[in-house]
Amino acid sequence: MTPEEELSSEIGKHLMQPENYGEIKDAHCVGMGIDNATNSFVIMFLNLDDTHILDVKFGSNASQDTNTLGSLFTEMIKGDEIKNVLASTLKLEQDLQASYDDLPSPKIDKTKPEGEQVEHISTQYQDSANMVLTAFRAAMRHLERKKGGVDEEKFEMNITKSCPYSGTECHFAQEGLE
Numbered sequence: 275m276t277p278e279e280e281l282s283s284e285i286g287k288h289l290m291q292p293e294n295y296g297e298i299k300d301a302h303c304v305g306m307g308i309d310n311a312t313n314s315f316v317i318m319f320l321n322l323d324d325t326h327i328l329d330v331k332f333g334s335n336a337s338q339d340t341n342t343l344g345s346l347f348t349e350m351i352k353g354d355e356i357k358n359v360l361a362s363t364l365k366l367e368q369d370l371q372a373s374y375d376d377l378p379s380p381k382i383d384k385t386k387p388e389g390e391q392v393e394h395i396s397t398q399y400q401d402s403a404n405m406v407l408t409a410f411r412a413a414m415r416h417l418e419r420k421k422g423g424v425d426e427e428k429f430e431m432n433i434t435k436s437c438p439y440s441g442t443e444c445h446f447a448q449e450g451l452e
Contacts, residue, residue, distance in 0.1 A: 292341045292342065292344065292345035293345045293348065293349050294330055294331050294332060294344075294345060294348035294349065294352065295331065295332065295333065295341065295344070295345065296331045296332075296333065297319055297331055297333060298319035298320075298321055298329060298330075298331050301319035301320060301321055301331075302320055302321050302322050302417060302420075303319075303320050303322070303413045303414065303416040303417035303420065303429075304317065304318070304319050304320075304413055304416055304427065304428035304429070305317070305318050305320075305408075305409045305410060305411065305412025305413030305414065305415065305416050305428060305429050305430075305431070306318075306409055306412055306428055306429070306430040306431070307404070307405040307406065307407070307408030307409035307410075307411075307412055307431055307432075307433055308405070308408075308430060308431070308432050308433065309336075309401050309404070309405055309432075309433050310432055311401075312336075312401070313335075314334070314335055314336035314337075314340070314401075314405060315334065315335055315336065315405065315409075316332055316333070316334045316336065316340060316344055316405040316406050316408070316409040317332065317333045317334070317409060317428070318330065318331070318332045318344075318348075318406075318409040318410055318412070318413045319331045319332070319413070320410075320413045320414075320417070322356065322417070325355055325356060325357075326353065326354065326355055326356065327351050327352060327353065327354055327356060327359060328353070329352065330348045330351060330352050331348065332344040332345075332347075332348055332406070332409065334405070336402060336405060337398065337402060339398065339399060339402045340402040340405060340406065343402050343403050343406050344406050344409075347406050347407070347410070350362070351410070359410075360414070363407060363410060363411070366403070366407055367407055370400060370403050370404060370407065373399075373400050374397065374400050377395055377397065377400075378395065380392050380393040380395045381393040401433065404433040404434075405433055408431050408432075408433045409431075411431060412428075412429045412430060412431040413429070415429045415431070416428060416429035
């Protein structure tokens with residue numbers, strides 16, 4: 275089997291039967307990555323010792339893509355050294371930012387009514403990965419805060435992403451607000 279076929283097979287396995295989906299009662303740390311644009315989230319539960327991730331589970335209210343990526347990521351980090359996971363996560367975040375940067379510029383049609391002039395560019399795959407990675411970062415931040423004496427149930431972080439329409443951070447306005 276070629277590496278591409280192996281990867282495709284692995285993704286298919288996690289798509290059909292996500293691993294590590296669920297909750298760890300009394301987890302050492304809990305993080306939540308939130309996409310405010312879609313009201314979607316990923317929550318990650320971690321149990322660790324001083325050097326390793328002993329167990330990890332996740333939950334989500336997002337798409338099947340998010341669940342597949344959560345399954346792949348949690349399988350990747352379970353049992354690994356924390357320092358290795360942090361380095362891998364940083365590389366994945368850099369790759370994610372590059373994939374946002376590589377999105378094509380949307381087409382603009384000024385003959386259409388306002389609000390319909392800019393072609394929609396989907397960032398669903400990037401946003402799914404972003405929520406998973408942000409949930410992990412939030413869990414690690416939760417652990418730091420607990421060690422610092424902050425007593426909280428979980429730590430939440432909003433995902434950040436570059437807007438494919440302007441090259442800046444996207445800002446979302448709630449409908450109905452002037």
